[in-house]
Amino acid sequence: MTQRFVLRSVAAATLLASGFAATTQAQAADAVVRIGHVAPISGPQAHFGRDNENGARMAIDDLNAQGLTIGGKKVHFELVAEDDAADPKQGTAAAQKLCDAKVNGVIGHLNSGTTIPAAKVYNQCGLPMITPSATNPELTTFGYKGVFRMLANDKALGAGLAKYASQTLKLKKVAIIDDRTAYGKGVAEVFRDTARTLGMEVVSEQYTNDKAVDFMSILTSIKSKKAEGIFFGGMDPQAGPMLRQMQQLGLTKVYMFGGDGICTDKLKDLSSNARTLGNVVCAVGGASLDKLPSGKAWRTKYDAKFPNQFQVYSPYTYDATMVLVDAMKRANSVDPKVYGPKLAQANYQGVTAKVQFESNGELKNPAMTLYTYKDGKKAALN
Missing domain, CATH: 3.40.50.2300 (Response regulator)
Known part of the structure; x- marks a missing residue:
């Protein structure tokens, strides 16, 4: 045997x-x-x-x-x-x-x-x-x-990210990309509307889909508008290649914002650990497990x-x-x-x-955590 x-x-x-x-x-x-x-x-x-x-x-x-x-x-x-x-x-x-x-x-x-x-x-x-x-x-x-x-729902996530971009990072010009799904479109619209309320200029609004992997033309257009940050409403299979292409186009000082759909451990691999990964600020509708x-x-x-x-x-x-x-x-x-x-x-x-739930089924008093990536690992900002 x-x-x-x-x-x-x-x-x-x-x-x-x-x-x-x-x-x-x-x-x-x-x-x-x-x-x-x-x-x-x-x-x-x-x-x-x-x-x-x-x-x-x-x-x-x-x-x-x-x-x-x-x-x-x-x-x-x-x-x-x-x-x-x-x-x-x-x-x-x-x-x-x-x-x-x-x-x-x-x-x-x-x-x-x-x-x-x-x-x-x-x-x-x-x-x-x-x-x-x-x-x-x-x-x-x-x-x-x-x-x-x-x-927490997208109203909290999109608004929280817009406030961080404006009040903490002091950004003036942002661009929006969404994948046209119910999630991506919804969270992007909240970010856009809150950004404008806070006095930021939305210099470009672009659309893709949840199967796309090539964003060079979209990013080239955004680059010409001198956006300081890009909000992406979508999931990490698109955010990863987008980060790689941002690096290829020299957008290495431009922030990428996104909701929980991009806020994953796998984003490092999907982006091939691009330098732009360190520019990501993403939000999850709950408290950090570590805390x-x-x-x-x-x-x-x-x-x-x-x-x-x-x-x-x-x-x-x-x-x-x-x-x-x-x-x-x-x-x-x-x-x-x-x-x-x-x-x-x-x-x-x-x-x-x-x-505990509100009468409409929403969670009462939902927390929200912002994350970035340090040395390829997701790290809480708050």
Whole structure:
């Protein structure tokens, strides 16, 4: 027997053992509670989706370790994960699939462009939904009673970045680029309007899409307008190449501003660690994990379980899953119709925040953290 065969045999035995343990645990439970999760697991934003799903899986594991009893029945939690590829049509299809499967609740989606149309589907089938990352303010304007958000929306992020550009960096001229998605367009418009209110001149407004990788003509046009900062409304698969091309065009003293969509650990790799990475100022709708009481311990646990996969939102998917189940516990029911109203009364101390919701589903008193990149690593500015 070769060493390779032995190692494979041991690995297979370990997987079988863990699978057997999970199956045994599920069989021992009186009820299986299925929680849906939707994010892009394929395509250029898959690293975001995997990170989100990891957070939800970690919560499911921790909940199952508690051996909870709800409604007089011992329950076992399972995650039903779907891929929406950051595409609105695929997102609504995934939402309908979870409705048809009669899952007990939903964590997701990641993008505003998928979350907003999916929320209508969940509302129609009576499924509570908590998004850990969709920040477009429009989401909570439809009056859907079962829709909740775990972090600050784009009004806070876009305005906060504009204030930093004006009041701290003293910039006078800025340009805007957005990817025309619900997220990118929304956060860019908030930055633009706030910048003008603060007296900054918006010298150029340019548009791209969430599949583009060539921004040379856009950046060349902006260079001619002598912008001191560029706000990009979009995600890191575009922000990375944009930073490389800014360096190629000599825009090495121009700041790049962006929301949480670009504020990832992976931005260093996507930008090939361009010198312009150090000019990034980005905002995330929550407090820095390093500054939260249980944040460092949670991150250490996450990294041990999912090495080199952390991006931004996994702590929020973790908390969202916990908040959903906390409502079930308080209602003593896993029926969405019964526990759903309890979500609106959430008062849960999570990893990311003390989770309480406004009447429209927005998080009460959301924090916001600005970041930059020092020696290729994301570092909090506040």
